[in-house]
Amino acid sequence: MLLVLVVAALVVVALMLRPWQGAADAAADPAPSASPTPSASPTPSPSPTATQQYTPIGGIPEDGDGSAACTPDQVLVTPITDAVTYAAGQPVEMSFQIQNVSGDPCRLNVGTTQQSYQVRTGDQVVFRSSDCPVDQVDQIVELAPGVPQRTIPVVWDRTASSPETCASPRDQVVAGGASYHLSITVSGVQSASEQQIILS
Numbered sequence: 001m002l003l004v005l006v007v008a009a010l011v012v013v014a015l016m017l018r019p020w021q022g023a024a025d026a027a028a029d030p031a032p033s034a035s036p037t038p039s040a041s042p043t044p045s046p047s048p049t050a051t052q053q054y055t056p057i058g059g060i061p062e063d064g065d066g067s068a069a070c071t072p073d074q075v076l077v078t079p080i081t082d083a084v085t086y087a088a089g090q091p092v093e094m095s096f097q098i099q100n101v102s103g104d105p106c107r108l109n110v111g112t113t114q115q116s117y118q119v120r121t122g123d124q125v126v127f128r129s130s131d132c133p134v135d136q137v138d139q140i141v142e143l144a145p146g147v148p149q150r151t152i153p154v155v156w157d158r159t160a161s162s163p164e165t166c167a168s169p170r171d172q173v174v175a176g177g178a179s180y181h182l183s184i185t186v187s188g189v190q191s192a193s194e195q196q197i198i199l200s
Contacts, residue, residue, distance in 0.1 A: 070106035070143060072189045075099070079117075079182045079195040082153065088175060088200050093153040096184040096191065100143035109187050110151075111139035116185040119156065119173075119197065126173050126180070127156060132166035158199060175199040 075098060082093040094117055100106060113136045119127040141149065159170035173180070181194040 067105045067107050067142060070100065070108040070187075070189075074102040074104075074106055075108060075143070075186075075189045076101045077184050077186050077189055077191040078193060079184045079191050080150070080153075081182060081195050081197060084196055085198045086158075086200060089158075092156040092158065092197055092199075094156055094182055095151045095153040096186070097148050097150045098141075098143065098186060099148040100145050103145050105142060105144050107140055107142055108189075109138050110141045110149075111137045113138050114187040115151075117154065117156070118183050118185070119180050120183070121173075121178060121180050127159070127161045129154070129161075131161040131163050173199070 078097045078099075080095045080097060083090075086092060096115075098108075098110060112133065115129065117127070117129040118125055143149070157170075158172055158175070160173050161170065176199075178199050180197040180199065182197055183194045184191040
């Protein structure tokens, strides 16, 4: 009788263990590998849009948006300095803002080949950047209507210029409270106003 009970108990235990064995066997068998997911194609670089302000130096791309060249009445040039009154020996930082005041986009060469900074006192021009030009490059710029663009400042060392002094020391202009005025010309368009400079 005892032997029958032992055998019956073993049968019950064997039946109870069978599901776990099946699970273990399933875990031992590696699941079918999933098909590799196709790699996503690389995202293309964004193409320049029609609102991009600057075009490559040297000209208008063939695939440009067809904007016409700016006319003088479309462009407002404003001279800018980093101060009005300068201490003795303090250099003058000069730049300009250019803005399309019309309702249509246009393009203009605002490169250093087309820029001229002029500083005068009375009717006498004492400094002209075009006397001794450096780093001459063309830069065609898209001028969107009503969007001002400002240049990087250039430094005037308060000396008088002439084509004959490009490779020789220049004389300092008169200071001691003397007043000068800066004007800018870009692609033949002259600034509508002047910026005062007082040199101590």
